[in-house]
Each structure stands twice: as C-alpha cells, then as structure tokens.
Amino acid sequence: MPLDANKKRVFKVIGTRPARPDGIDKVTGRALYGADATAPGMLFGHILRSPHAHALIKSIDTSAAEALSGVKAIITSKDFGLPDDSSVLDVQDNCMAREKVLYDGHAVAAVAATSAAIAKKALKLIKVDYEALPHVTDVDAAMRPDAPIVQAGRAMDDLPAGLSENVTYHFEFGHGDMDAGFDKADKIVERSFKTAATHQGYIEPHACLASMNSDGKGELWCCTQGQFFVRELCADILEIEASQLRVTASEIGGGFGGKTTVFIEPVALALSRKSGRPVKIVMSREEVFRASGPTVSSSSDVKIGMTKDGRITAAHATFRYQGGAFPCGTVQFGAQSAFAAYDLDAVQTIGWSVLTNRPKEAAYRAPGAPMAIYAVESVVDELCQELGLDPLDVRLKNAAQKGTKSSYGPTFDDIGLKATLEAAVAHPHYTAPLGPNQGRGLSCGFWFNFGGNTCVSLNVNFDGTVGITEGNPDIGGSRASISLMAAEELGIPYEKVRTIVADTNSIGHNDITDGSRVTFAVGLATIKAARDAKQKMCARVAKIWDIDEDAVYWEDGYAKPSGPNAGTFDPMSLEEIAAISAETGGPIAGHHEVNADGAGVSFGVHLVDVEVDPETGATEVLRYTVFQDAGKAIHPDYVEGQMQGGAVQGIGWALNEEYIYGEDGRLQNPGLLDYRIPVASDLPNIDTVILEIPNPGHPYGVRGVGETPIVPPLAAISNAVSRATGLRMSELPMSPPRVLKALSAKG
C-alpha cells in the first residue's frame, strides 16, 4: 500500500514520554561502552604518532621495540596492502601513514604488548627517521600557488591558473540572473568570514577490541555510529571477506558524526592478526584531538542585495573549506544549504575544497552547513540593521515554502520554515526587554536529512511481547522511539516492545547512524515491518476462523472480522494469536528492507540574548529559545534533547571552541582544558518549541531533527554580539580576546 494511502495522524503512544530502555543500565554504570570490554589473553595496543605537521618517513626501525619483553606485535604501513579504491586507501593512509606523515598526530606505527606500560615503553624504542617538509594549515594559505603541496596528484581536473595543487574540488550551484538581481537592490552588503575547525567533543574516546584469526575470521567490538561501514572499511583494508568479520557496536558515548569512520579499528585487527591475540586500543583524549576527525575550517565571501522593504534580490556566496590532508566533499553540503531558507530569483554558490596539514575531517552534525549559514545569516542581519528592518519580518518575507525552487535545485514539498518563524514572532522571548551591553540575535538553520539503506526485523514472541532487531547504534534515544512506533502500529503497550541494535551478522546492511536518518528511516522500516506482521497475524486468524484473509483486519491490538458478512467472532489479541502461533504455522515475524527516500528537510530558528562584558570581551548567553519543525515528535523528550544539545554545541563553536595550530604546524590545545567546550555554568536553560508540520514521505510525518539545531547558534550569537556591541563580527570563535580586540579597535 502506498504510504500516502495509509497515513496516521491520531496517536495513542506516539508523543508520550516513556522511560528509555537503556536508562537503568546507564544510570547504574552497567552499560558497556567501547573501552569497557575485555577478552581472555587480551593485549594492549598503542600507536606512535608523528610530531611533525608534514614530513617524509625515511625509515622506521622497530628492532629495539620488538626485543622488549612483553611486546607481541608491531605494525607499520608495510603490514597493509594497497587497496584499489582511492577512498579506502585514504582511510587506510589516515589510520597508518605511508611514505609521508601529513599532520601532527598522524599514526606511523603501532605496538601490541601484554600491558599498557610495556606498549608505551615500546613506542619510545621505535626509531623513525623523518625529513621535515614545509607545511600549511590555513585554508586560504593552502590555496595559494606557492603553498606547500600536501599530497601531489590530488588536484582537481582543470585546476585554474593561480591556484595550488591543494585544491581538490570545485563546483557551482544556482539559478537566475545575478547582475539583474543586484541591479534591483537598494542595498548590497558584501562581507568575508572565517570559522575555526572544531571537534565533536564526544566524551567517550574511540575504543575497540579486535580479535582476528589466521583463517580470516574476526570479531570487532567498537564504539561507532555504523558497524556495517566499519566492517566494510576494515574488510577492504585487511583484504578479508565482509561476512568473516563480525562487528558489534558498543554503547556509544557520543558521536555527532565523528564516529562514522575508522581510525584505530584496522590497526587493532592487524595487530591481532599478527600477534594471534585479542587487541584492545583506546585513544587518549590527546589522540582524539590530534588524530580523529574534527570539522572543516572555513573562509567565505557573501554578497546579498535587498530592497528597502526587505526583499532579497540576489545572493552570492563563495565557500573555501579545508578538510585536512585528504580530499573531502563537505563544502558541497555547505554551499547547498547556505541559502536553503530563502525563496530567491537569483542565487549562486561556489565551493572550493582544499588540502592542508591537518587531520582528515569527519562529519560533525550537519557537516558543512553551520559555517555556510553563519556567513549568510550574518549578512542578512546586517542588511536588516542597515535598512532598519525587523529580522524576523525579513526572513518571513523571503522564506522558502512548499513549491519554492531551492537554491540547490530541488523544489520543496511541505516544509515548516514559515510556521517556525511565526512561532518565534509570537514568542514572548522576541519582545522581552534588553539591558545595557545586551543584544538579541537570531538565525535560521537547515539540514537536508537522509534516508538510506535500512533493515528491520520484528519478532512476535510466544508470550505476546515483541522484539525488534535493527542495525543503527542509538545515539539519542532511538531505541525508545522505534519501540514507540512499533507499539503504536501494533496497538500494544510500549513496555511490551524491546528494541536491540544488532551486530553485522545478525541483520542485513544498515547505513550509518547519520544525516538524522534513524528515527525517519528505521522508524519507517519498523512501521512497515509491523504492518507485515499484522498482515501475517490476520492470515493466521482467518485460518482459525476459516474465513478469507481479507475478511480480517487489525485494530488497536486485535484481529477483528471486517463486518457482518465476515461472520461473528470475538476479536483475537496479539497475545492470543502469539500464544497459539506454533499450532497455526509457526513463529510470526515481520520484516522490512528499504533504501528509504522521502526524508523531509528540517528548518529551525534560534533566538538568543547575550551580554558582552566591555571590560573582558566575555559573552554571556542570557536566554536561548529553539524553534524547530520535527514533522512529528515521536518521543518529545529526545527531540528536545537534540534541540538543546545541538544548540549548546553551536554555542561552544560560536564563543570558545577552536583548533589552534602553532607556527610549527602542531596542535597547541589537544585537551579539554584548552579546547573549552561549554560547561553547565556557562549556560542558561535552553527553551524549546517543537512544531509539527508532517513530512509527506513518512507514515507518521517524521523528519530528522538531530542536525539542524547546531546550525543557527553561530550566526544567532554573532548577530546578538554585533547588536550588543555595535560591531559586526566576522570570525569564529568570538572568544573574549577576539571580542576585546575588536572593542578596543572601535575605541
């Protein structure tokens, strides 16, 4: 049955807030995360990392380390093959440097030993002969033709003259006549912006436990957002068959996109294969900062024209992103999302992707979007100030809606932007009084949301309970949401359903937990699996009643005769049907496998009040309200949790967080003291307003909600600081020294 023909808008358990199934394990310390597993005979793996930003590896002498008692295996890049697929080779080279080290912290060798102390001692005995090379860590510097070349042979085709070989990728999006658009403007503002690289800052460092046999069979336990992708990458790198490597995702201590690839897993497997023993590797926090996947840093130029009554006539943006020492496509998401909130006749976005001597970028919550939308929303706010216009009015006047051809191509279906903006206009926060040195800022935010490959099994147990097997690590409460959707569809209590996240050999492929896809796509597959099970239960009941299958239908947890013509029978509950299923044909299960499309885009609007201390340049966030369209909030607590958590990560990005590189190209703040993420005392309550404009592509209307909330804080806070100080800020983070410097320059 097509989804449109079987929509549900009235709910019994969806929208309630039951306890999460993993709650007790997590509050008692029993939940097992990446570093919490052990195995008999386990060795401790440690990794030797480059002290140089860029250097040739002339030789590696491991003989002294090998001679140390307790050392069981040492590997370097020579222990890996050369995969044909360049993206796999990039991942492998990032896990273990070959020929050159490309950034401070790049792995060069690894040791497995009987204790952590021996492994660390062995690392000191490995002699690496480096020849230091010139390095580059800044995106603009890396584009210049005289820049040190990070990796030869990776430049884009048809590299324009005057650009470095470090430029790997370029593209343009847009439509309309730009010149005519700018001619119609009463005011044009053109500004340049920079944003620092930030880190996802998950509290759990990467950790894994690998056990690999000489026959090619392996077991891997690790904290990951996608056990199937880990399996694929590790199998390719170790040249084994995917079916022989079983990957189990541990409970995950935060990911935010940063656990969507591998860093230590192939190394642990290779050490295990060589030593014949299980090997555990746990990154230190310093290793997490230096050698996992922070986000891109950016440099951008935005030019927008506006009429004096607030209509945008043309919009242009150029984005330059560096994603570390390997090619990455993140700038495409930035350029596509930059103007998504606006209905524009003339728009063009240009993206450049550049190599630098920094760690390989990984996804971070709405990857690429926050820095692009920061630049755009800053210019829109400045135009509002210059023209004396209300910033919410202007956004409403230009808001994308159903039927708008988006700046990146597709035409929008039902979207909640206008409703979200209207909710912000109506909220008391928007008109609350402000004091001296205080300012109010706002910004729109956007994320595409993904669907993707998804596989769900739903088993009806003999006792009338239901077990759901799915394949996406739960990073924000998704097991609760999935159980809620199954309970709703089957008409049974939430408590009767238990959802587990399976290993790679217990269910078919599932894409990574990313792109805000899980509640949408796994939810959709769960609903369809439940409908499959209901159909099978109706068939069993038809057999018992000896009537046609289509004369039985499912309602509120019972199979019922469809009308007087079907006969008079007492409805049978799921529990009753399950109890006798062995006699009616055996166990009952529903399944659904899909490459889901129809993910609905998500818009949000954030309002923030700040106070800037003119003596210190410190910015205090006084009040914060998040408005977002969730499509349908399955478990509102966890929708609010995404909105609050994303907003606070964005607050950190706006005010404090940054990767700081020294002249030597080494990371200067690889720790949680000097890389300062927001703490409880930095923040007010984060108020939330959930809007529900159903996504037509999901049977319950669900849209992904996880990523959009990190997008608006950057510009919202910058706009608030700009209004509080009378200074237009154009670089993140707005750390106290930077704001103080700007205040001093203003005089």
Next chain:
Amino acid sequence: MKNIHVSTTINGDPTEFICAPDESLLDVLRDRLGLTGSKEGCGSGDCGACSVTVNGRLVCSCLVLGAEADGAAVETIEGMAQGETLHPLQQHFIDGAALQCGVCTPGILVAAKALLEKNPNPTDTEIRYWLAGNLCRCTGYDKIIKAVQSAAAEMRGA
C-alpha cells in the same frame, strides 16, 4: 617498581588489590576490579566522567593514585542504587530524560549526589557551578539541572 598492596572499602565492601605505584584509582577500578561504570574521558581531570568519592570527598579518580585508597572508603556509581531500588537521582535522570549517550552520566550522578549531601536545596546556579567540572556533550545540561532539582525536591520530602 614493585606493586603496592592496598586494603580499602569500595561501596561498603572490603576490597584488596595490588597496583603499580603510578597507577590511577580509575585504572584500578576499571582494569583490576571490573568496575567500569567510572569512565575515562580525558585522564586529566577536565571532564569528570571518572568522578567518585573518597572518604566522602568528590574527586576525579584519574587524578588519584590507587595506592591512596588504602584505608579509605571509596564510593562509585556501582554503589549508588540499593539493590533494585534506584537512588532518587538515578530515577529522576531516567524520568526526566537527563541522559542521552550516558557516558558522562555516572560521573554526573556521583557529583550531584555529593552536592545534595552538602546542600539539599541548591539553586539552579549552585547546581550549574557544582557540575561545571562534569562535561556533557549531548544534553546541553538543561534536563540534567531539572532532574537534579526534582530529585532534590523528592529527597527533601517536598
């Protein structure tokens, strides 16, 4: 260096272990005693995920030596619930959705319990400053502060 023999009390139970002189209490708890509820997020006292109490004092167990536990009373997350009965903080964290990934949760619960033992009726600001040494990256702290308040109210009999 020779290992040290330590006699201590953990969650009320007499416990003995040996450890290296430079081994942290966190490593002892996790690797020698199997008490993996305390987590290592940084190893430098910045994240609070390894929070425990030693003789009633809230500490980062990554900054305490295992040898220092000799003769002391150590309380960890594993000792917080009494049998099947959760501590009010644990129950309110579940009811109030004050956790997402949960890796910071043990440390935050241990720290919040230590706060409420000193100050049964804290303001939001007092909770925020007390928990400023416990990083959470998922929740934005909002629901954590509210859960601590509702647990405190229940514990006061309010």
